[in-house]
Amino acid sequence: MTGPGPRAAWGPVEGQETSMFETGLRNPTLGIEVQGYKARYARYNAEASALLETALVNGEGRLSRDGALVVDTGQFTGRSPKDKHIVVEPSTKDDIWWDGNRALRPEDFETLKADMLEVLADRDVEVQDLVCGAVAEHAVNIRLIAGFSWHALFLRHMLRRPPRDALSDYTPDFTIINLPHFRADPARHGTRSETVVAISFEQKLVLIAGTEYSGENKKAAFTILNHLYPARGILPMHCSANHSVQDAKDTALFFGLSGTGKTTLSSDRTRKLIGDDEHGWSDEGIFNFEGGxxxxxxxxxxxxxxxxxxxxxxxxxxxxxxxxxxxxxxxxxxxxxxxxxxxxxxxxxxLANVAPDSRGAEPRNIFLLTCDAFGVTPPIARLSPAEARVLFLLGFTSKVAGTERGVGAPEPTFSTCFGAPFLTRPPAVYADLFEKRLEQSGAQVWLVNTGWSGGDVETGKRMPISVTRSLLRAAMNSTLGAVRFERDRVWGVEIPCDGPAEARPYLDPYDTWRDKDAFDRAADGLRSRIMPKLSELGVTFPLSRVPQTADL
Structure with a gap:
């Protein structure tokens, strides 16, 4: 990155002597050099227009006809979850879910940090002082030191932006250093590849290198909160959330992995959006982590x-x-x-319909979204609290091409708590909090299939979004809960026998398949994938007795 103009335009921060060239509004006593980091130039808290301008000047992206910044993330167009590491440290090692996280030795982290800081010292960087969490007492301050201006613009959009007059007192709780062009050396740094996301909870530092995909910045922040919040009694959640325009206490949550419809389904003109991806559930209710x-x-x-x-x-x-x-x-x-x-x-x-405080009451309805590539999961099903806990832990969906490296056609997968790549603690920690919150709120939980109907991924069609929306609205306005329910023949959960007119042909997945034998084979295929996972959880399949299907 080069400066946005002549060197004099950057100007040093007033009132502080420094060996670095710095500009921008920040806490005068807590620049990056005080933290132990040096750069050639550091620009603090540039706003969106300035970041956009610099990104264009530096050739980081191009301008669309509408003025959007269009960027190419190069080799990596999705996250690299297998390249994420947590440092093994005395204060946290007993709390980490090591079955789901790759360990990094402290000495390897120190070598990686030293090598990255050596490169950083000769770079121009953007520094953004941002906040995670819409509730002040639960907020976590995240400072980003970015080698790309467009990464700074991305995270400025995604996290919460402190008022300008608050920046002079800003103190980061965690710092993310992202140098996309730095390549890790597995032999030297103990990493799996040249790409690395390494988190030290003791140093409160995240190092990202070897990937231009900006989502790593956002998910690093989410991982931090996933670790901190359970100890505070707050459930961190990979979900979107909204509430009714007429009734602010009518809050709904939408859990699901990328591609299952969290963002789309929570964007509804009849409801106020709280947020589209990451939230906390505290004693006071729901709050958004993000600002974008x-x-x-x-x-x-x-x-x-x-x-x-x-x-x-x-x-x-x-x-x-x-x-x-x-x-x-x-x-x-x-x-x-x-x-x-x-x-x-x-x-x-x-967005027009946004909750101004990014907060909501405890939810009345919770939707567990899955994209079923087998095509045998009902479009909506009512869950008991016990079933909800199991399906929350199971996190069944299908990976959709592009959200992770190496994924082509959709394939069935499982991501515990609908966010396994971002969990630092054992899944039961989050499931216990989920169960506790369900008991306290009395929320109704629903399983929703936004995947295939009438066949599998090769022979069926994606569930029409209009059908899904009509079922969600019927659930939220309580009309769906008033109809008769029967047990689904695959999952054993309750499915409605009636619903909105356009949804009626889809309510029982078995009826949507012309080839009933093919349905049975697909159901058997799903069972063969699910049963080992449920066995790990100590439950049987189907989740409840299915009277009409004795051999299940």
Whole structure:
């Protein structure tokens, strides 16, 4: 990165002597040099327009016809969960879920840090002082030191931005250093590959290198809160959330992995969006971690998702791996030439229906979203608290191409608590908190399939979003709960016998398949994948007795 203009335009921070060249508004007593980090130039807390300008000057991206920044993340168009490491440290080693996290020796982390800081000392960097958490008493301050201006713009959109007059007192709780062009050496640094995300909870430091995918910054912040919050009695959740426009106490949560519809389904003109991806559930209710949205854009429809469409076509939005027409600079949202995982990052205020305080009451309804590639899961099912706990731990869905490296066609997978790559503690810690919150709130939990119907991933079709929306609304306005229910033949959960007119043909997945023998084979395939996972949890399958299917 180079400076945004002549060197004099940067200017030193007033009132402080430093061996670095710095500019921007910040705490004058707590620059990055005080933290032990040096750079050639450091620009603090540049706002969106300045970051956009610098990113364009430096050739980090191109401008769309609407003024969005279109960037290519290069080799990596998704997260690299296998390259994420947690340092083995005395204060945290007994709390870490090592079955789900790759360990890094302290001495390897120190070598990695020293080598990255040596490179940092000769670089121009953006520094952003940001906040995670909409409730002040639970907030965690995250400082980003970024080698790319567009990464700074991305995280500025995604996290919460302190008022300008609060920056002079800002103190980071954790710092993320991201140098995309640095390559880790597995033999020297103890990493799995040249790509690394390494977290030290004792040093309160995250090192990211070897990937330009900006989602690693956001998910590093989420991982930090996933570790800190359970000790405070707060359930950290990979979910979106909204509440009714008419009744602010009518809060709903939408759990699910990338591609299951969290962002899309929580964006509803009849409801206020609390947030689209990461939330906490405390004694006071629900609060958003973030200050922005990170929406998938592939095959985005203005008719089906007008709010997201408008945000994607707004000035300053960051668009990752979206294809543009070279002449008109119009977006080609149906083009998956680069990846299926095309993304847009934009601040929450771009949306019209946003809860102004990013908070909500305890939820009345909770939806566990799954993208079932087998096509045998019902579009909606009512869960008992015991079933909800099991399915929360199971985290069944299908990986959708592009959200992680190495994933092509959708394939069934399991991600405990709907967020295994971001959990630092054993899954039971989060499940226990989930169960406790369910008991306290009396929330109704629903299983929702946004995947395939009438066949599997090769022979069926994706569930129409209009059908899913109609079922969610029926659940939230209590009309669905008033109908008769029967047991699903695959999962053993309760499915409604009636519902909105457009949803009726989809309610029983068995009825949507022409080839009933093929349905049975697909169901057997799903069982064969689920049963070992449920065995680990100490439960049987199906979850409840299915009277009409004795051999299950």
């Amino acid at each position: 949205c990170y929406a998938k854009t592939i095959r985005l429809s203005k008719e089906s998702e007008p709010e997201i469409w408008d945000a994607v076509h707004a000035f300053g939005t960051v668009l990752e791996n979206v294809v543009m027409d070279e002449d008109s600079r119009s977006l080609m949202l149906d083009d998956d030439t680069i990846t299926e995982n095309t993304r847009a990052a934009y601040p929450l205020e771009r």
